Amino acid sequence: MLGLDRKDTGLLAVVAILALFAPFILNPFPQGSELAQFNAGYPDLMQRFVIFGIFAIGFNLLFGLTGYLSFGHAAFLGVGSYAAVWMFKLLSMNVIPAILLSIAVAGLFSVVIGYISLRRSGIYFSILTLAFAQMSFNLAYSVLTPITNGETGLQLSLDDPRVLDGGGVATSLPLTNFFGIEMRATETLNLGPWAFQFNAGYYLCAILLLVTFYISIRIFRSPFGLMLRAVKSNQQRLSYTGLSTRPYTLAVFVISGMYAGLAGGLLASMDPLAGAERMQWTASGEVVIMTILGGAGTLIGPVLGAGVIKYFENIFSKINEGVLHGWFGALPDGLENAIVWVLARFTGEGWHLTLGLLFMAIIIFLPGGLVEGGRRSRALFRRRGRRGGAAEEDAAKQRAARPAE
Amino acid sequence: MGILDVKDVGKRFGGLQALSDVNLSVRENTVHAIIGPNGAGKSTLLNCLVGKLMPDTGSVLFDGQSVLGRKPHEINQLGIARVFQTPEIFGDLTVMENVLIPCFARRDGAFELNPLVSVASQKDMAAKAEAILADVNMAQSRGVHAASLSRGDKRRLEMAMCLVQEPRLLLLDEPTAGMSRADTNNTISLLKEIKAKRDITMVIIEHDMHVVFSLADRITVLAQGTPLVEDTPERIKGHPKVQEAYLGTSDAAA
Ligand SMILES: Nc1ncnc2c1ncn2[C@@H]1O[C@H](COP(=O)(O)OP(=O)(O)OP(=O)(O)O)[C@@H](O)[C@H]1O
Ligand SMILES: [Mg+2]
Numbered sequence: 001m002l003g004l005d006r007k008d009t010g011l012l013a014v015v016a017i018l019a020l021f022a023p024f025i026l027n028p029f030p031q032g033s034e035l036a037q038f039n040a041g042y043p044d045l046m047q048r049f050v051i052f053g054i055f056a057i058g059f060n061l062l063f064g065l066t067g068y069l070s071f072g073h074a075a076f077l078g079v080g081s082y083a084a085v086w087m088f089k090l091l092s093m094n095v096i097p098a099i100l101l102s103i104a105v106a107g108l109f110s111v112v113i114g115y116i117s118l119r120r121s122g123i124y125f126s127i128l129t130l131a132f133a134q135m136s137f138n139l140a141y142s143v144l145t146p147i148t149n150g151e152t153g154l155q156l157s158l159d160d161p162r163v164l165d166g167g168g169v170a171t172s173l174p175l176t177n178f179f180g181i182e183m184r185a186t187e188t189l190n191l192g193p194w195a196f197q198f199n200a201g202y203y204l205c206a207i208l209l210l211v212t213f214y215i216s217i218r219i220f221r222s223p224f225g226l227m228l229r230a231v232k233s234n235q236q237r238l239s240y241t242g243l244s245t246r247p248y249t250l251a252v253f254v255i256s257g258m259y260a261g262l263a264g265g266l267l268a269s270m271d272p273l274a275g276a277e278r279m280q281w282t283a284s285g286e287v288v289i290m291t292i293l294g295g296a297g298t299l300i301g302p303v304l305g306a307g308v309i310k311y312f313e314n315i316f317s318k319i320n321e322g323v324l325h326g327w328f329g330a331l332p333d334g335l336e337n338a339i340v341w342v343l344a345r346f347t348g349e350g351w352h353l354t355l356g357l358l359f360m361a362i363i364i365f366l367p368g369g370l371v372e373g374g375r376r377s378r379a380l381f382r383r384r385g386r387r388g389g390a391a392e393e394d395a396a397k398q399r400a401a402r403p404a405e
Numbered sequence: 406m407g408i409l410d411v412k413d414v415g416k417r418f419g420g421l422q423a424l425s426d427v428n429l430s431v432r433e434n435t436v437h438a439i440i441g442p443n444g445a446g447k448s449t450l451l452n453c454l455v456g457k458l459m460p461d462t463g464s465v466l467f468d469g470q471s472v473l474g475r476k477p478h479e480i481n482q483l484g485i486a487r488v489f490q491t492p493e494i495f496g497d498l499t500v501m502e503n504v505l506i507p508c509f510a511r512r513d514g515a516f517e518l519n520p521l522v523s524v525a526s527q528k529d530m531a532a533k534a535e536a537i538l539a540d541v542n543m544a545q546s547r548g549v550h551a552a553s554l555s556r557g558d559k560r561r562l563e564m565a566m567c568l569v570q571e572p573r574l575l576l577l578d579e580p581t582a583g584m585s586r587a588d589t590n591n592t593i594s595l596l597k598e599i600k601a602k603r604d605i606t607m608v609i610i611e612h613d614m615h616v617v618f619s620l621a622d623r624i625t626v627l628a629q630g631t632p633l634v635e636d637t638p639e640r641i642k643g644h645p646k647v648q649e650a651y652l653g654t655s656d657a658a659a
Contacts, residue, residue: 003523219520223509226498226524230506233495240455240493241507241566242481247516255520 008217011299015213019206022046023196030193037323040315043186043199044270048310050202050209051266056290056302057209057216058259062252063288064297065225067232071126071284072113072133076106076257078140078279080264082147085154085274092164093174095183095204095269099262106261107254114253118246121235133284140276153275176269178204183270201270208266209303212259217299219255228252293362295369304370312355319347406469408433408606409454409574414463416449416630423449424460424630431574431623436600436607438617438638441627447610448490450627451576454608455487456480467574478515484573488580490610492559494566496552500543503551504534504565511570537569540595556583561592568599577609581616593619618642 004012018025026049027041040046059073080102087098117128140148148154156173165174176183183201219225227248230238235245268274277283286309294305324340324347331339346354366373407430416424423446431437439447452458454465456477465472472480495503508530513519524530538544541561546554551562560580567575580596581589593616599605611617617624617638624641626633634644641647 003521003526005523005525215520218523221523221525222520223505223513223522223524223527224518224520226502226506226509229498229502230495233497234493237493237495237566238506239477240481240487242478242510242515242570243506244476244478244515247518251518 002214004214004217004221008221008299012210012214012217015300015303016210019050019209020203022049022202022206023198027194027196031195032193034326037318038315040311041197043197043202045310045314046199046202047205047266047270048314049307050205051263051270052287052290052306052310053209053303054205054212054266055260055263055287056294056306057212058256058263059287060291060296060298060302061216061219061228061259062256063291064302065220065228065232066249066252068118068121068249068253069126069288070117070129070253070256071281071288072129072131072136073256073260073287074281074283075113075133075136075279076110076260077264077267077283078136078274078276079109080106080261081268081274081278082140082154082264083261084265084268085156085272086147088156088162088176088268088272089154089160090163092162093176094165095176095178095265098176098269099265102261102265102268103258104261106264107258109261110254110257111250114250114257118249118253130281130284133279134281137276137279137281140279148274148276151276153273155273176201176272205266205270208262212262213299213303219252220299224248224251289359293359293369295371298369298371301369301371308370309355312351316354317348317351320344321348323348407431408468409608410464410466411450411454412464412466414450414453414460414465416446416453416458416460422630424453426631427463427627429625429632429635431606431608433606434600434604435622436596436609436620438621438624439608439610439627440612440614440617440624441633445627446630447627448578449630451487451578451608451610454480454576455485481510481570481572482515485576486567486570486572486574487576488560488563488567488578490578490582492556492563494551494559494563496550498551499548500538500551500554500562501531501534501547503562504537504569505530507566507570508533533569537565540568540598541565542591557585557588560584561588564592564595571603571605573604573606575605575607577607577611579610579612581611581613589613589616592616596620 002009023041023046025041026046027039029035029039040049055073055077059070063069083102083105084098087101091097113129113132117125117132120128141150158173162174178200181200183204185200187198189196189198227238227243231245231248238245264278267278290305290309291302292305293308294303295301321340321344324343325336328336328339344350362369368375409429409431411427411429414424414427415422427450439450441447449458453460454472456472456475456479459473467483467485470483472483472485495506505524509517512530535544535547538547541564543558543561543565546558551559554562560583564577564580581592584592596607597620600607607620609617609620621638623635624638625635626641626647633646634641636644
């Protein structure tokens with residue numbers, strides 16, 4: 001279907017179902033219950049899941065396929081956000097022109113940065129991209145303040161011209177919309193003790209996630225994608241085979257920059273402000289971690305990685321000492337305090353520690369990320385189920401048919 | 406004038422004169438062997454032909470055009486393909502993908518942005534790749550990761566990758582090293598078959614004299630960076646200077 005083979009169509013269908021039913025899936029615990037705080041099905045967080053999913057999918061096209069590790073991808077995300085907010089200020093509150101401009105500006109930006117950085121490979125490439133991103137970050141705070149509004153960040157204001165839908169004499173800030181549908185609009189469905197929230201902005205992001213995921217599958221399966229994997233495997237052989245590697249790496253660098261720009265534009269479309277901190281190196285590092293955690297070079301991995309990290313950042317971080325005391329209240333006081341003290345190092349503000357440990361464990365034990373974890377456990381189940389005999393053969397088949405899930 | 410003309414090529418690495426005054430003319434549709442002891446400069450000479458090294462002096466003409474200063478991919482597009490002494494293949498990719506890449510490279514040129522076409526839909530490319538894999542007896546390994554092949558198989562794969570491009574000039578650097586006797590003989594007959602089927606010129610570096618004498622129309626003996634003699638296989642066999650410099654020595658000629 002849609003030019004995909006059966007397996008890829010299945011994968012796309014799974015992602016589509018997960019994305020469209022996310023308001024249910026991420027909201028398993030009834031309102032007011034002890035566990036309700038683990039629900040992730042509220043608009044703001046769901047939007048982040050898919051936006052960072054898009055960001056990671058794009059990053060993975062570059063890193064997963066060619067092995068070029070960019071440490072400055074957040075710069076494109078930041079540029080995309082600024083472009084979108086400018087569009088809201090100058091043209092219209094409709095998100096479509098804003099998103100288009102984000103993609104275009106991030107694309108142009110990545111042509112320049114890619115053209116220069118791709119003269120080097122390996123660690124030097126990474127350093128060059130990092131340097132460019134940090135430069136953009138610092139410029140946003142200094143020379144470029146007329147464009148970026150420095151530390152305050154770029155925001156809407158009442159006297160913005162907005163030529164299409166008229167600045168006029170608004171008394172409150174206008175809202176971003178998709179041809180009239182406000183991005184903030186949320187319908188709540190109450191089913192017994194559950195409250196499921198359906199947000200217009202989320203669904204716009206989710207549809208774009210599906211589109212970008214689909215494009216990513218097509219790129220993976222195309223001759224272009226094959227050449228990118230060849231770049232990762234052996235550049236020397238590729239050039240003696242008559243291919244120039246530079247246009248390939250530059251093309252994918254720009255595509256992945258445009259993905260980042262789209263993500264930035266969407267962030268601004270959901271909440272129309274843009275700040276330089278989106279371009280900081282920590283933000284660039286985050287997308288690297290998402291991709292590796294989920295499984296670099298796999299199709300679904302980056303989306304999973306983005307989900308896990310955003311969940312940790314937003315939910316796991318809420319388990320503070322108070323919550324822990326609630327859980328272990330039944331224990332004798334001494335024991336309770338001890339347990340809570342230990343766990344509190346890893347939860348609440350300590351969530352970075354847990355994430356770090358998880359990341360290390362994955363790198364060491366599952367270099368292929370969560371996707372490889374899934375693959376291994378599936379193979380294990382199958383072997384259990386069948387008991388001996390065909391199991392070895394099966395494992396060999398799995399190994400042979402490895403490329404990208 | 407031949408299809409490949411090497412004139413007065415010299416190359417120095419620090420204090421080592423790896424090549425000096427190399428003159429070589431390879432006639433179209435012949436197999437030209439280059440033999441010589443280890444370190445004679447055979448691979449260095451090939452490196453100068455494919456754009457890996459820039460010689461200090463001299464000129465290299467392929468079909469009347471200079472190749473010096475061109476990038477490796479441009480030289481390949483002129484119609485020169487090379488099998489390296491240590492196999493250069495795409496280790497992370499499957500055997501089939503390894504062969505598909507040169508197929509696409511031949512069809513599409515140096516760069517083609519075709520992100521929305523699927524490899525699987527290009528049946529003609531797959532058919533070409535399958536055919537060449539069958540030729541080198543590797544069809545059954547099409548789904549195997551190239552890195553896990555044996556050394557001999559890697560070399561056969563690399564040969565398939567070069568042959569599928571239908572080059573006008575094929576450079577082979579010790580193509581049978583690491584192969585079993587049977588595979589060596591298969592390789593000889595494969596190369597003979599290809600030669601019989603279409604126009605192709607080959608330059609082959611080889612230590613295995615059985616291979617050299619089975620294939621070569623002419624032989625150049627290289628010693629310490631300079632061609633010693635160039636002649637037909639029959640005359641080379643009996644040449645006293647060659648006996649002395651190369652064939653007589655026990656190590657490599659075995
Ligand atoms: N890139 C390089 N830098 C420095 N020295 C080199 C380089 N390439 C080759 N040499 C030296 O040049 C000489 C010729 O090497 P070359 O590889 O051409 O020999 P060869 O005839 O191919 O030998 P063999 O039969 O062992 O493959 C050797 O002494 C080698 O050490
Ligand atoms: Mg050599």
